[in-house]
Amino acid sequence: MIVGDWPAVTVARCWRVMHVRWWIRRVASNRKPRRKILAVSSGGGHWVQLLRLRPAFEGDDVHYLTVNPSNRADVVPHPFFTVRHASRWNKFGLIVLAVQVLWVVMRVRPQVVVSTGAAPGYFALRVGKLLGARTIWLDSIANAEELSLSGRLAGKYADLWLTQWPHLAKTEGPKFAGTVL
Secondary structure, eight states: OEETTEEHHHHHHHHHHHHHHHHHHHHHHHSOOOOEEEEEEOSTHHHHHHHTTGGGGTTSEEEEEESOGGGGGGSTTSOEEEOOOOOTTOHHHHHHHHHHHHHHHHHHOOSEEEEEESHHHHHHHHHHHHTTOEEEEEOOTTOOSSOOHHHHHHHTTOSEEEESOGGGOOTTSOEEOOOOO
């Protein structure tokens, strides 16, 4: 049988190819979409604890933000940003840090912001929350006696606020779900 100038076998093959392509697109669209995550920390132990969370980010589009440019090697090939290091004793430095973090969060537009602390994480959490991102704050394990200042401040804005010490957990937050180290 011939359809137009095309033999019926060719028409049937073309239809099958189109049908297979349609199913591939349909199945691909039903896959869990990759979340865009901004993982933020200051240097030292905060960074080490953030890196220990990497298995939780498997399959997601993760962008890293920290204060130490040499940490880039730890997260290759993921996008990596650095900002100025500042503390509460350097008010001008905090303003510069806040502007840098604002720029990164606006550029990345994450769906989730995760931080292990300190100042860069606090500012990223606040800006991310304003942009509609889900936010997670994990207070450092070094804060065994009381929550960190940035943790106390960030807790009000975090969707999930965690501590790594069971005796610091409270019903209104933070919650204890285990340790990273």
